[in-house]
Amino acid sequence: MHQPQYLDGHTGEYALPWTYLHAIKDYVDMAAHLEAEPGARAVVNFAPILLDQIEDYAGQVSAFLKGEGEIHDPVLALLVADRPPHEPSQRLNLAEACTRANRQRLIEPFGPYRLLADMVSWLKQHPDYVSYQGDHFFFDLVTWYHLVWLGETVRRTDPRIKPLMEQGRDFTxxxxxxxxxxxxxxxxxxxxxxxxxxxxxxxxxxxxxYAHPIMPLMLDMASAHEAAPSAELPLSGQYPDGRARVQWHLQQGLESFERHFGRRPAGCWPSEGSVSDATLALLDEAGIRWSASGEGVLTHSLRQGRDEELPEDRDWLYQPYRFQDRELSLFFRDDGLSDSIGFRYTDWHGDDAVGDFVHHLEGIGQRWNRVHGSQGRGALVTVILDGENAWEYYPANGYYFLSALYRRLAEHPDIELATFADCLNVSPRESLKHVVAGSWVYGNFDTWVGSRDKNRGWEMLIQAKQCFDRVMAQGRLTEAQVEAATRQLAVCEGSDWCWWFGDYNPAGTVSLFERLYRQHLVHLYRLLGEAPPEELSHVLSRGSGEPAAGGVMRQGQKTDG
Incomplete structure (x- = not known):
């Protein structure tokens, strides 16, 4: 589970609502599925900056209901506003925001909401008419938006929701x-x-x-060349004092996690499974017991220095590894099984999808046992995927699939659900002397660096970091100002910004994220008491593509087309 910082520090408002919407839909539903199956076991990873935003939203809503504060998210605030905004462009922007949902799964099944969404599409083509829309149009629209973004388990169990959905309109x-x-x-x-x-x-x-940075690139930009030797790197060169920044994110991440959950985690999913020797060494030094990445990273690492191909039985994938001679254990994602859940099963009947998934697991186990015998440990299969974005592409937010999946796996006589901590003592633990730097996406860093727009994003960040370092050296900021600027720098270092830069992503989404990135950088300069560069007023990247899942997810390996 991860989201970047959507709070615009300058305006004090959330620019995008995805943190609380995914919380009330996907994070709630996943908890309910795990609660419902006593035999379930899973690893759930949270980015600390997401935890802090959930806490902030919960505090804002609670305070508002007590009459003690305001809600600083325009979409959520509209739900309980006395009147929608008067200015036509604001009304249209909010109306458009209240239709950002999967058309097939979250709009089409609900007739009243579909009608409202169609009206918004017409208004976008005829904006002069928006001022003639009555207030009830906006209130019905925002109510339906939140109804469809509720978790399926909530809609099925909370007696307050069904009457609202049956009423359909004229919400009081x-x-x-x-x-x-x-x-x-x-x-x-x-x-x-x-x-x-x-x-x-x-x-x-x-x-x-803490803020979900790509640690290997912050430590050494040239690490991108380990998996992609021809990748073009930012002209600005290395990220200034990257090691100290990575250590800051790790320390702050641990502190935030412990504050929210009252325990120290055994493991770390490095942002986007991005690893390198230097990154893993820092995790080990921080006392982290396990980490994980993608299948592509493992194949690159095992192939290095080998003339022959890796064995087709893929036994090399179904075991944990030890990093060098350290205590850190490494686990690697089965791309095929993981991406089947993320992409392939979305249009399948839930039972058929679960049957196919279990069939593949059984095949892995049978092949393993033929080679290793059935008396030792079995194959250890690692499935890792996006915790929030896949489910809106499934019927009922994945309700049927997830319910059947955990039940079938828990009941299966030859399959044992486990967490990574459960597997720390599993042997054998072959040692990886060198890990080829990369991420779970394609086993490289192409998603974050190497293109014109992505490199420009890094160059803007490096320039801001250089300014940050100059101001810090001058010692003219108060302790509180230093803290605010340091945290704002962390926000700008997050992975999501460069993820979206590139013409292969949808234009609308690219526009939202690149504008917010520039706003975050501008706010950093203001906190430092410096004038933002003029280039931050210009668009950095424009999209025009139509990738799978709207670009919010990637597959572990490149596919044709």
Whole structure:
């Protein structure tokens, strides 16, 4: 589970609503599925900057309902507003924001919402008419938006929701407030649910570095050449004092995690599975017991210095590794199985998808046993995927698939669900003397560096970091100002910004993220008491593509087309 910082520090408002929307839909549903199956075991990874945002949203909503504060997210605030904004462009922007949902799964199944969404599409083509839309149009729209973004388990179990969906229109202020009360309960109780799952042993909680940076590139930009020797790197060169920044993200990440969950994590999913020798050494020095990455990283690492291909039985994938002579254990993602859940099964009947998944697992186990015998340990299969974005492409937010998946796996006589901590003592633990630097996406860093727009994003960040270092050396900021600027720098170092830069991504999404990135950098300069460079007022990247899942997810290996 991870989201970047959507809070615009200058305006004090959330620029995009994805943190709380995924919280009330995907994070809530996943907790419910794990709670419902006593035999379930899973690792759930949280980026600390996401945890802090969930906490902030929960505090804002709770305070508002007590009459003690305001909600600083325009979409969520509209749900309980007395009036929508008066200015036509604001009304249209909010209306458009309330239709950002998967058309097939979250709009089409609900007739009243589909009608409203179609009207928004027409208004975008005829913006002069938006001022003639009555207030009830916006209130019905925002109510439906939050109803469809509720978790399927919530819609099925909370008796307050069904009457609203059956009514369909003309929602009253008291009904909209009731919906906000449901959201308040979901946000306020979410992290406690995962804490209880961890206490019961069903879930292992792990963390990522604080603001989700790509650590290998911060440590050594040239590490991108290990898996992609021809990649063009930013003209600015190395990231200034990258080692200290990585250590900051790790330390702050651990502190945030412990504050929210009351425990120290055993493992770290490095942002986007991005690893290198230097990164893994720092994790080991921080006392982290396990880390994980993608299949591509392992294949690159095992092939280095070998003339022959890796064995086709893929036994090399189904075991943990030890990093050098250290205590750190490494696990690697089965791309085929993981991407089947993320992409291939979305249109399957839930039982058929689970049957196919289990069939593949059984095949892996049978091949393993033919070679190694059935008396020792079995194949250790690692499945890792996006925790939030896959499910809106499934019917009912993946309800049927996930319910059947955990039940079938827990009941299967030859399959044992386990967490990474459960597997730390599994042998044999072959040693990887050198890990070829890369991420879970294609086994390289092409998603974050190497193209014109991505490199420009890094160059802007490096320039800001150089300014940060100059100001810090001058010693003219107060302790509070230093803290604010340091945390804002961390926000700018997050991985999501460069993820979106590139013409292969959708234009609308690229625009939202690249603008927010520039706003974050501008705010950093303001906190430093420096004038932002003029180039931050210009668009950095424009998209025009239509990638799978709208670009929010990637597959572990490149596919044709």
């Amino acid at each position: 202020p008291s009904q909209r407030r009731l919906l906000l009360e449901v959201i308040d309960e979901l946000l306020g109780g979410l992290l406690d649910r995962y804490r209880r799952l961890a206490d019961s042993g069903r879930v292992e909680l792990s963390f990522s570095p």
